[in-house]
Amino acid sequence: MEEYSREPCPWRIVDDCGGAFTMGAIGGGIFQSIKGFRNAPSGFNRRLIGSMAAVKQKSPMIAGSFAVWGGMFSTIDCTLVHFRKKEDPWNSIISAAATGGILAARNGLPAMAGSAVIGGVLLALIEGIGILFTRMQAEQFRPPQHFEDPSQLGPAQHNM
Amino acid sequence: MDNPPSFADSDSPLRSLITSKGNIGVKSPYLNFDSDYVSKPEYILPEGASKQRGRFELAFGQIGASVMIGAGVGGTAGIYNGLKQTTLAGQTGKLRRTQLLNHVMKYGSSNANTLGVLAVMYSSFGVLFSYARGTDDELNTIAAATATGFLYKSTSGLRKCGIGGALGLGLASIYCLATSGDRLRNMLE
Numbered sequence: 001m002e003e004y005s006r007e008p009c010p011w012r013i014v015d016d017c018g019g020a021f022t023m024g025a026i027g028g029g030i031f032q033s034i035k036g037f038r039n040a041p042s043g044f045n046r047r048l049i050g051s052m053a054a055v056k057q058k059s060p061m062i063a064g065s066f067a068v069w070g071g072m073f074s075t076i077d078c079t080l081v082h083f084r085k086k087e088d089p090w091n092s093i094i095s096a097a098a099t100g101g102i103l104a105a106r107n108g109l110p111a112m113a114g115s116a117v118i119g120g121v122l123l124a125l126i127e128g129i130g131i132l133f134t135r136m137q138a139e140q141f142r143p144p145q146h147f148e149d150p151s152q153l154g155p156a157q158h159n160m
Numbered sequence: 161m162d163n164p165p166s167f168a169d170s171d172s173p174l175r176s177l178i179t180s181k182g183n184i185g186v187k188s189p190y191l192n193f194d195s196d197y198v199s200k201p202e203y204i205l206p207e208g209a210s211k212q213r214g215r216f217e218l219a220f221g222q223i224g225a226s227v228m229i230g231a232g233v234g235g236t237a238g239i240y241n242g243l244k245q246t247t248l249a250g251q252t253g254k255l256r257r258t259q260l261l262n263h264v265m266k267y268g269s270s271n272a273n274t275l276g277v278l279a280v281m282y283s284s285f286g287v288l289f290s291y292a293r294g295t296d297d298e299l300n301t302i303a304a305a306t307a308t309g310f311l312y313k314s315t316s317g318l319r320k321c322g323i324g325g326a327l328g329l330g331l332a333s334i335y336c337l338a339t340s341g342d343r344l345r346n347m348l349e
Binding site: 007011019021022025063 | 315
């Protein structure tokens, strides 16, 4: 169960925020280094410089928005756990939708609705895949069923 | 005394505790013993687990904490600056509210990002060093902080890079002295 490998609830927010920041920093770094390399003027040195500049400028911002998403998601998740008294996939889906909505709050209602739907669908997909994987792995551990053939034992002997 | 004393030894110091004076009788040796002979508590750890959490387990928490602290400090600074500037500019009502939000967002995110990136660098260096050396001690902390200072300022000239590294070294040394000064003193003696 993955729930036991994670931090207990209030600290999970900090942990998830950090994890999301790291993910954004590393992923954004890789992405921006490629993008900066391609968009720079020709010449290998200039390309390297452009790549570095893009990484320095953009990857902290990407990491920051990841961290905000992760922190908000975890906060709502923990709130839901507190009030619903259970941890299930619905928590994640609801909190993803709420996070998407809240973070787009300054862009108007339609944007909020769109972000909420995207967040909810994304997390529903992730949770669905997770459940699917768990089912598939559980299938492996099912004990093999032996069907014994009673005809091998010979005819039944009643007159002992 | 090489071997830990046992109750069977006639010259054991524990002997005197058991045979107490007069007619009180022999107390149970299980209840009546010198607690100094019990060494430090021993924990049975799961196989393959280390005694305390390593750097990788703590990394995400540390990074998240620094991001949150940065956001909090930056947000507070943003409120302060926003209030000052909107008062100076004479903005009121909706305009002022939006401008305040802009300030909070700007200061908060820039502070959070800076602190977070520093924490990511420090944590990754720390994890790297502790894996490479196989131990996790104060030297790792100091080396990771110094490397973070160098890397963070690596693009802004040799002088600034050196200053960054020195700053990391100094901060980490102060931290180590503050948290584990006793242990270091024991090591040096």
